[in-house]
Amino acid sequence: MNAVNTRTRTLGINFNNKGLANVVLWAPEADRVEILLFSSNIKIPLISEEYGYWTLETDIILPGDQYKFIINGDKQLPDPASLSQPEGVHGPSKAVNLKTFAWTDTNWKNIPLKEYITYELHTGTFTPDGTFASMEEKLDYLVDLGITAIEIMPVSQFSGERNWGYDGVFPFCVQNSYGGAEALQHLVNTCHQKGLAVILDVVYNHIGPEGNHLEEFAPYFTDKYNTPWGNAINFDDAWCDGVRLFFIENALMWFRDFHIDALRMDAVHAIKDFSPVHILQEIKEQLDFLEHQTGGCHYLIVELDLNDTRFINRVDKGGYGMNAQWIDEFHHALRVSSGQEKSGYYSDFNGIKSLAKAYQDAYVYDGTYSDHRKKKFGVKAKENGGEQFVVFSQNHDQVGNRMLGERTSELLSFDMQKLLAGAVLASPYLPMLFMGEEYSEPGRFQYFVSHTDPELAEAVRKGRKKEFQAFHMEGEAPDPMSVEAFEGSKLQWDLIDQHPHKTMHAYYKRLIEIRKNQSALSVLNRKDVQVECFEDKEVIVLQRQHKIQDVISLMNFSNKSQEVHVAVFSPAWHKLIASSDVLWNGSTDLPETISGEITLVLPPQSFTIYTNQYE
Template identity: 65%
Template sequence: MKAISVKERQLGVNFNGNGEAVVEVWAPKAEKLEIRLQQDNTRIALTKEEFGYWTTTTEKLKPGDLYQFVLDGDQEYPDPSSVSQPEGVHGNSQALDVKAFNWTDENWQNIPLEDYVLYELHTGTFTPTGTFAALEEKLDYLKELGVNAIEIMPVAQFPGSRNWGYDGVFPYAVQDSYGGAEGLKHLVDVCHQKGIAVILDVVYNHLGPEGNYLGVYGHYFTDKYNTPWGPALNFDDAWCDGVRRYFIENLLMWFRDFHIDAVRMDAVHAIKDFSPTHILREMKQFVNQLMQETGRTHYMIVELDLNDNRFINPLEEQGFGMDAQWIDEFHHALRVTATGENTGYYGDFTGIAHLAKTYKDAYVYDGQFSPHRNKTFGIKAERNPGKQFIVFSQNHDQVGNRMLGERTSQLTSFDMQKLLAGAVMVSPYLPMLWMGEEYSEPHPFLYFVSHTDPELAEAVRKGRKEEFAAFHAEGEAPDPVAEETFNESKLQWDLLNQEPHQTMFKWYQTLLKLRRELSALKNLNRHNLEVEAMENQKTLILHRWHDAEHIACFMNFSQEEQKITVPSFIKQSKKLLDSGAPEWRGNADGPDTVEAGATIVLGPESFLMYTNA
């Protein structure tokens, strides 16, 4: 494999200090390769080198110029490593100097992972205009809420202007309708000025269907494996070296040239790689080199549908070295506890007993038989610290993959929403919010696309209807291609000035403040934790401590008052927070103090927190 430099981007069009464009393309399928400049149709020939690479250095191509590559004399395609596609996925690429930006964040240091409070958002629906610049205007709001890390859904160029981002086809190019590369850099710079870390969602398991031209250049895909979204990327078959380098360089670019603090890597269980060194492990090795070079810290977070701690174990223990993972099982156990939902994968979860287990063990299934999978599933993660697990009561998938895109604000009561928030915030893991949940946004988050290929758009529309054909009682699946579907998914910021949304915002704000200030919550020690679940009453008691400080949380997920006996591990404590108090629009105040052996009454769908301090 051609050597990878952590110091600078090499693939695509880059500019040296002499005003020259240095071009490098991996195109082993080509017999001849040229660049065609759009402004005057000039063609510049590239020289073929070993391993399928083509190169040239030229003064004719300048930053801002539009160009395409010409394969074998007559086939014109955009640059597979393009950093800008101002004409969309089928148009010319634009040459940019990725190193050219006036950064002001030289004193920025990434926030320690254990202190991350994540906020997942979709750029296009987070604000009315759906741009990076508009997002910047909401950063003070997020600071006021108590968030210190924004997780941006994928921004790799996709067809049209409406997409979740998982149909991206130019992994290096930043979506032009959001503000492009310059807009993303400016956003990151402003975030760092305000003390906010930036996590970027990247997709290394597949590419979208429209504008996906990688296959004409090289062997980017393999028939060895399938993914739910089409052909698997080629990380271990013939010609895989060029593919591995392409995605390693992409990751390094985000960290080095865009100052991204962390990536969230989509569905890494769908990355198929049986090489001796898994692609994730190799990526981590290069990121470690980069961090040594720059002195900056970067994290790699994975979405993982496998309870396999090999992904998050350190390199020195033969793990892949990922810093953290989303833990869907916490969400599933919490959702089943709150709603009783039991279809699909929710059928694997019993509710409150499994919620208690995930507080303690992170994974619910760590070696037991999974009825949904029809096999024994998972492995214990006893030695993995709490900072390696990210938990949530909802996210873009769990909302958007529902037929009608309902948030928990539409599926549960106001009281239950407060309880769900409390359950997440007091876990010994990293909390993540889904945009709008902090003020009980009622708008759905629907599935939407804007494919420009009419046949593909119709196929997506038809597929969505067929997927939910059994749900006709709930109505028709919204048309994913319709612009109104996208508009209906936008946040309604004016609701923050109304009730009960204002109260919900203050509730989240208070929970996050307590999490920052209380050492028993702030320290993610999974061992200083006791939990007791009373299944018949749908109540749970969580006890966490650090040094002499103890916190006791009482959660009643039932719709009725519940009398419980305070367990022996709870010392005499005074009330800190009560979702049933009038200030939180509640109607069932809990006792001001609790002590072991006492009988107390918990209001329906309530959350209470006590401390011995």
């Protein structure tokens, strides 16, 4: 049972081509296992196999049947590999046949990673209804904006109906309140019809607290390590083979059975694995087998807080083979450059000097001393292409993990928001937007949960309060259990047609269009990047090249006009965009063309792009 079958899901209940149900459960320490069918109230014993697996093939179980497993004639538990929990995390599992969905995306081909312009969203708060079906109604809007990939925050079943998704306890199960497995398949199919790639956020570093029954089946966790969120998953201790198979099969399922294009893997620095082959590398190797069988193309993108290129280097170069990683350091440097406070881990960043280094070197800390960490940190990333790094000015963590959940729109001026947007979209990396930022959504995105266990709910409240002590925050954090925290985090779609939100939306759309159409911006060659940092003026000049095209991005983070000179000659420099123009609610129109070298007085808090040729 330990061999990975990339062609089909094996764990849980699956239906073969003859319509028979194949049941597989891993419970190595059980003496007896039965499956209880709720519709007929009958119990069927499973057969013990090697390595602790229990199996059954039967024509009695049909799609739609609800069931639980009975361990040693005592505990009735839902399926660890359940595909549906119609009554929530404590209820019975429901058998689902993933093969019956009528896919129409056979002509879809995943776009190159370098072309990803990603839009991160949370299913429950992206639309008023908070479902996959209602999300489909907004896809044309995203396509029109210029987005090429959506990134969906985790959808694995969690307790209640309100959660960011990082408290999932059934990794194979799609949240019932979002619409379940078939609705997710339908959403992905529709995305592909519209030319959108789909990234799914998954959590392989911990399992949520409420409804987590994994330990009652097998040694899914280990005491060797700790994580900030609970017991560490057992990837290298006794009985780890079954755990590894569980998560490898999970990753393959999303690609094969849901046609997901990429996985964003949450906080992989919290995955503890000293095996000869790291679990991430093994997932990559199994994905390679799947791609060979199907001819498909998929990506693995990791959230990583280690500045360690081993994660994103190819396997044949001694790495784990991940395609790309988030770099929070770009965000931190950008945030401090915008004049926001330097508390907590932001204290390590020196405004535009750090931002200039992020443009040039990807990692701000690449072997240098970090005062926040009290040690030298990181390695250099000279050989890693721009498409291996995801950058952003906002994301769910950086907004929602503020005590009050304020977005940039509440913290910064309209002009500074435009500057931050330009700073991200002109970068030599993969840009990502957080839902609503493109029209300056003023509503907060707060942390919310809906645990039914009162003790757990209180522990979450206390945990949030303690977390903010490191940032010296005063006042009380909003109650994450409140319905208001969830409802207040929903996007206000009616604002897009109102000013100044309409202007910001048009500005973002134009920026994305420029990035796509100018080869010096769309080709992510880090070797053709030059950065000048004028600390005294708080100005960055970012020059990017491709063949004979030069694109110059000028960023003034100061509150004053600043004169800047760029000693790069061209017979004519053409303005692509200037955030200070009246068109974008600015007060100063910059010249459409400049001859020779560029000499400009940059308005305060402004972003400007000139190019030596149109394309």
